[in-house]
Amino acid sequence: MLDDLLQGNARxxxxxxxxxxxxxxxxxxxxxxxxxxxxxxxxxxxxxLGDAHIIRNAGGRVTDDVxxxxxxxxxxxxxxxxxxxxxxDCGMTKVTNSELRDLLRERRGVDPSxxxxxxxxxxxxxxxxxxxxxxxxxxxxxxxxAYGLLYDVATGRVTPI
Numbered sequence: 001m002l003d004d005l006l007q008g009n010a011r012x013x014x015x016x017x018x019x020x021x022x023x024x025x026x027x028x029x030x031x032x033x034x035x036x037x038x039x040x041x042x043x044x045x046x047x048x049l050g051d052a053h054i055i056r057n058a059g060g061r062v063t064d065d066v067x068x069x070x071x072x073x074x075x076x077x078x079x080x081x082x083x084x085x086x087x088x089d090c091g092m093t094k095v096t097n098s099e100l101r102d103l104l105r106e107r108r109g110v111d112p113s114x115x116x117x118x119x120x121x122x123x124x125x126x127x128x129x130x131x132x133x134x135x136x137x138x139x140x141x142x143x144x145x146a147y148g149l150l151y152d153v154a155t156g157r158v159t160p161i
Contacts, residue, residue: 021050023077029053030073032130033085034060034092038153041085045158053079059092060085061118062130071139081145084130088152092120123150127161 029052031041041047041054053073055066062084073079097117104112120126127148134146148161 018049025050025052025073025077025079027051028078028080029083030055030070030079030081031083031085032056032060032062032066032070033083033151034058034087034090036087036090036153039085039087039151044151044156045083053077059090059118059120059126060087061092061120061126062133063118067134067137067139070134074140074144081147082134083147083149084127084134085149085151085158086120086123086127087150088123088154090120090123092118093123095119096121124161131161 027047029047031045031052032055033039033041035056035058042049042051045052053069055069057063057066070079070082095117096119100117100119101112101115104110118126127150131146131148134140135142135144149158150161151158
């Protein structure tokens, strides 16, 4: 696998023409979304390299680490908008916190009771909760433009939540 990645990088670097991009996203946008390999965030939103910070995790949830990254994005790199994007057919809708904890106990022999895996049973509610948190947590500006979207993996369309 490493050889494949290095060969891919060699092809990428041979045609690379974005060395002049700075760290501040051109659209002053951060996107919080799922790590699912089916989500091509730039393509789905009509973005180009350098337009946005993309922050990914299981389920596209706002976690402490996402908040840490967003604080840096806002305070140091000029982000003024945040899109929280979840998607249909997400693995985090097919499992519960209890099931994941039991799986780790069985497979690893560890007690993961302190971990909230943020399983999703209702996309709309999870998205609303995360957006509400971003706009009321006090660590981000009260005028932050934060909104939620649900991406449909079958059609490629996003729907505002």
